[in-house]
Amino acid sequence: MPYSIAEKIKISDANFDKSNLQKASWNSCNIKNTTFNGASMEGASFDHGKMERITAQRAILNNTILEHAEIIDSNFTNSAMEQARALNSKWNKVILKDLKADKINLTNAQLDKFTELDGAELEKAVLKHVEAIGVSFKNAKMKEIDAEYANLTGAIIEDAKLERANLDHTILDNAQAARINLSGASLSLAQARNVDFTSAIMDKMHSLKTDFTGSKFNDADLRNAEITKAILKGINCEKAKINEATKLAAKTMDDAKGIDGILDVYDNHNQKIGEKSAQEIVHQQTYKDLSFMNKVKHNTKKALSFVGNKIGNFAKAVGAAILIGSIAGTVAAIAGAATPVVLVVAAAGAAASIAAPTVASKIKNALGIKKENIKEVHRTNHSVKNKEKKQEKIQKQKIENHIKDHVSDIVTSALQKTDEAKKSKRQPDANKSPDKLKKQHNR
Numbered sequence: 001m002p003y004s005i006a007e008k009i010k011i012s013d014a015n016f017d018k019s020n021l022q023k024a025s026w027n028s029c030n031i032k033n034t035t036f037n038g039a040s041m042e043g044a045s046f047d048h049g050k051m052e053r054i055t056a057q058r059a060i061l062n063n064t065i066l067e068h069a070e071i072i073d074s075n076f077t078n079s080a081m082e083q084a085r086a087l088n089s090k091w092n093k094v095i096l097k098d099l100k101a102d103k104i105n106l107t108n109a110q111l112d113k114f115t116e117l118d119g120a121e122l123e124k125a126v127l128k129h130v131e132a133i134g135v136s137f138k139n140a141k142m143k144e145i146d147a148e149y150a151n152l153t154g155a156i157i158e159d160a161k162l163e164r165a166n167l168d169h170t171i172l173d174n175a176q177a178a179r180i181n182l183s184g185a186s187l188s189l190a191q192a193r194n195v196d197f198t199s200a201i202m203d204k205m206h207s208l209k210t211d212f213t214g215s216k217f218n219d220a221d222l223r224n225a226e227i228t229k230a231i232l233k234g235i236n237c238e239k240a241k242i243n244e245a246t247k248l249a250a251k252t253m254d255d256a257k258g259i260d261g262i263l264d265v266y267d268n269h270n271q272k273i274g275e276k277s278a279q280e281i282v283h284q285q286t287y288k289d290l291s292f293m294n295k296v297k298h299n300t301k302k303a304l305s306f307v308g309n310k311i312g313n314f315a316k317a318v319g320a321a322i323l324i325g326s327i328a329g330t331v332a333a334i335a336g337a338a339t340p341v342v343l344v345v346a347a348a349g350a351a352a353s354i355a356a357p358t359v360a361s362k363i364k365n366a367l368g369i370k371k372e373n374i375k376e377v378h379r380t381n382h383s384v385k386n387k388e389k390k391q392e393k394i395q396k397q398k399i400e401n402h403i404k405d406h407v408s409d410i411v412t413s414a415l416q417k418t419d420e421a422k423k424s425k426r427q428p429d430a431n432k433s434p435d436k437l438k439k440q441h442n443r
Contacts, residue, residue, distance in 0.1 A: 091115045101125060111135045113154070209251075222246050 002022040006029060014034040021036075023043040031049065036056035045065040054074035061079060066086040073093045081101040091111045099120040106127050111117075113134030120140045127147040136156040143161055149169045156176045164184040172192040181201045188208040195215040202220060207227045217237040224245045232250040242248070 096120055106130050222248070 001024060002020050004021065004024045004026075006024075006026045008028045009026075009030075011029060011031045012033055014031075016034065016036045016039050018038040019036070019040070021039055021041045021044050023045075024041065025045045026049060027045055027047040029046065029049045030052075031054060032052045034054055036054065036059050039056065039059045041056075041059060041061050041064060043063045044061070046069050047065050048068045049066075050070045050072075051074060052072040054071065054076075056079055057075060057077045059076065059079045061076075061084060062082045064081065064084045066084060066089050068088045069086065070090045071092070071094050075095045076099060077095055077097045079096075079099055081099060081104050083103045083105075084101065085105050086109055087105055087107045089106070089109045091109065093112065093114040094116075096115065096117045097119055099117065099122075102121055102123045102125065104122065104125045106125065108129045109127075109131075111130065111132040115132075116136045117140055118136055118138040120137070122145055123141055123143045125142065125145045127145055127150050130147065130150040130152075132150065132152055132155055134154040134156075135152070137160050138156055139159045140157070141161045142165060143163045144165060145162065146166045147170055148166050150167070151171045152175055153171050154174045154176075155172070157180055158176055159179045160177075161181045162185055163181055165182070165186070167182075167185055167187045168189055170187070170190045170192075172190060172195050174193070175195045177200060178196050178198040179200060180197065182205045183201055183203045184205065185202075186206050187210055188206065190207070190210045192215055193211055193213045195212070197220050198216050198218045200217070200220045202222050202225045205222075205225045205227075207225075207230060209229045210227070211231040212227075212235055213231055214234045215236075217235060217240050219239045219241075220237065221241045222237075223241055223243040226247045228247060228249040229251050230249070232248075
């Protein structure tokens with residue numbers, strides 16, 4: 001019966017098992033207690049129809065039109081509805097387990113809490129503005145779905161795969177989402193309060209201004225996730241996996257619970273940071289520019305950063321001072337005003353200036369400060385380092401100017417003494433008489 005036309009008629013207690021109904025046009029029909037098991041209905045249209053107590057297991061309904069249709073108390077287990085159009089449709093007590101419906105369009109559809117989509121394949125499906133309160137999507141494959149503005153309150157989406165899904169503006173309050181895969185998904189401006197995200201995979205998930213109040217992230221994988229301007233009041237992220245690329249910036253984080261055993265890649269291996277509240281970890285920090293891991297590192301690495309910077313600056317200062325002494329001593333020697341003692345001091349100063357970096361390095365090693373850790377501190381405090389460089393440059397210029405002035409004074413003084421010595425040798429002593437000078441000459 002392909003291409004059959006039957007509009008606005010009633011069909012009851014019929015058997016269409018394994019029938020060929022491809023591209024049939026049965027719009028506005030009322031179908032009850034009828035079976036379509038194994039039937040081929042590809043491209044058929046049931047627009048504005050009503051289907052009640054229908055059994056269509058393993059049926060083929062690809063590209064079917066179910067717009068404004070109402071399906072009640074029916075079973076479509078293991079059937080195919082790929083690229084079907086079911087906009088504004090209603091589904092009450094419908095079993096759609098293991099349904100193969102990639103790219104199905106369910107925009108504005110209504111699914112009651114007794115509808116089951118466990119194990120369904122809904123990749124790239126359109127679920128915009130769908131109302132699916134309490135619906136079960138256990139283990140469903142929903143990669144790259146577009147569910148913007150969908151209402152999934154209380155939905156069961158455990159073990160579901162929603163990689164790169166668009167969940168912006170969705171309502172997920174009280175949903176059961178343990179072990180859900182949200183890698184690369186977008187969950188912005190959404191409501192996800194009291195959701196169980198235990199062991200969820202949220203790698204590279206993007207979320208902006210979402211309300212996660214009271215939600216559980218226990219053992220969740222938040223590596224590379226970006227959650228900004230969120231409401232994280234009362235969340236629980238014990239044993240959550242977070243790396244340096246994780247950005248967890250909250251508008252409010254009151255009563256958030258601990259992060260026992262999070263993954264800290266600062267040293268590239270697992271480290272347990274004890275039971276702490278998230279509030280303690282981010283105390284006295286703003287959420288504007290710092291990632292969650294940077295806040296953790298602020299506390300755990302603060303001492304290392306402080307000591308490393310102080311010792312580095314001290315070593316530089318000592319080296320600079322000794323170098324100044326050696327330069328001044330060498331210039332004085334060249335000017336002719338040096339004594340053996342000055343020459344020794346100059347040589348010692350030069351040697352010390354060369355050895356100063358080695359000494360500073362040994363001091364750092366003795367305190368357990370590794371070169372790579374200092375580099376890491378510098379990287380994470382790049383803006384501070386730039387300021388220090390500017391101040392250091394100004395200080396260095398002042399020192400160089402002071403050296404020039406001091407050396408100039410030394411050289412000038414040395415030249416004056418040399419001229420005076422030469423003049424004293426050329427001119428006779430005015431205090432001695434001619435007779436005494438003659439006797440001294442004869443001697």
